[in-house]
Amino acid sequence: MKKILLITLVFVFTITSANLFAQKEKSSKKANPKTKEGHELVFNIKNAKDSIVYLTIHYRDKLMLKDSVRAVSPGKYIFKGDNTYEDGLYTLVSAKKIPYLNFIIDHNQHFEYDMDTSYNVTNYSVINSPENSEMLSFQKKTSEAQKNATLWQNKLKEFQFKGIKDSIDYYSKKLDDINTEMLDFIKALIDRNPNFLFSKMQKAYLPIDVPEPPVRADGTIDSNFQAIYYRHHYWDNVDLSDNRFIFLPVLEMKFNEYFKKILVNLESDTINYYVDIFLKKIETDSLMYRYFVDLIAYQFETSKTLGHDAVFVHIAKNNQLQNKCKWLDESMIKKYEKRVNNLEPLLIGKPAVELLIPDTSGKVWFSSHKLKEKYVILWFFDPDCQTCQKESKKLKILYDSLTNAGTRNFEIYSIGNDCDNARLKRYVEESHYPWIIVGGNVANVDYLSVYNIHETGNPSMFILNEKREIILNKRIEISKIPEFLQQYEKIQELKAKRQK
16 A cells, blocks of 8 residues: 655654655665565564554655555554565654654565564564664663663762762763763674664764864964864765665754754855865765755755855855756756856855946935945835835934944945835935935846845845945844944954964
C-alpha cells in the first residue's frame, strides 16, 4: 500500500522533490546492489492493537511518510513489495502517531524485528540485519547510560545542595565515566563496521579534535588558529560522497551549526571562501551537491543579516548560473539571473548610483552625492504608506535631536514614490520635514528600478559613506542608525590599522 502523502505525526511531515527521490533510488541501486529483489520488512509487536502502522524516512529535520500497512494478524505488520526503499534512517510509527523504533534500511531489505508496546528498545531484537543489530546494541547501551546518568545527576544535585564535596566529586566522576564509556563504545562500533550507514552517522556526530595553537617564533600565539582550524575541518567526519546522508538527521544538524552559527557573523567575503571550499568537496553531479547548493543559496538569500545577500549572489553566479545545476529549467535559471541582476549593484561596498531628481517645484534639482554631510541616507517612501509615515516621524525625531546636539553626521535624501506630483507636493507642505524631498516622474535614472524598490517596497533605506558607496542596503530600526554608523567607523579604523 504505497503512498506519498502528507500526514501529521509526532514530528511534522514534509514532502521533498519527487525527482530527488527518484534519483536517489537509482544511485542507491548502483552503489549498493540489493542482496534480494524488492523488500520484506516484518515487525512483530507484542500486545499491539494498531490497525495500521506507518513507515517514515528522515529528511532534514522532518519525517516523510513512505509507506503504511495494516496488521496481517494481531501485532504483525509486513511491508512487502517488488520495489526497494531509499537507504536511510527510518522510523516505524504507531497508529497513534507515536514512534515505535528508529532503524536503518540499507542494501539488505529483508529482515524481521520482534518488539512490544513498551517503546523500550531493551526488549527488542532483530533478525537478518547486521547493521540494525549494531544499531540496536547502541540503542540499548544508550538507554542504560541515560538511566544511570539521570540517577547520578540527581545524586549530584542533591550533594551540591548539601555542599558535600567528596560526594560531589564522586558523582561528577560517575557522569564523566559514563560519557567516556559511551564514546569508547561508539568508536569501537565505528571501527568494526566503518561502511555501515549507522557507523557513518555516529562518526558524523563525533566532535572534531582541535589542536592547541602553535607558538610563533616571537613567543606569541595566534588567537585565531583554533577557530580557523575548526572551520576548515568541521566536515572531516562526514562522508560527503555518500548520498545516503541526505536521509539522516545528522546532515541537517551539521548544516544548521556550520552555516547558521559558525559562519553566520563573518564578513561576506570570508563566508564565500568557506562556502567555495565546502562545495568543492562535493561532486557537482551528485545528489549531495543538489541538496546543499539549493539549501545554502536559499539560506543566504532569505537571511535578514546584513551582507548575506552578497553570499547568495556569489553562490548563484558560481553555481546556478554556471550550468552546474542540471536540474534547473530555463525559467528557474532566468529567475536566478534576474535576482542576481537586481541585488548585485546594491551590495555593500558597491558605488551607489547618483540620483538627480527635482523637488516638488520641478525647478530645483538635487544630487544624492553632492551633500555636505559625511553620510547620506537614501529614504524611499510612498506618501500614502502608513508605515512610511510612521517611520518618517521617527526619522524626524532622530534627525532633530542629533541636529540640536550638534552630532548629526548624515543628511537625508528622501525620494517620494508617487506619480501624482500634486499629492506629493501637498504631503511635503503638510509634513514639514527638514530634509531634502524629491520625486515625481523626472530623474536622471529610473530610480525605482536602480534601487530595486519594486521588489523591496516602501519604505526602503540605503546609507552611503563619504565616497558614496553603499554601506547599508536594507532598512534597520531608525533608533539604530547612530549605532550603526559608529560601528561602521570602528570597523574602518581597524581595517586601516591592519593595512599599516
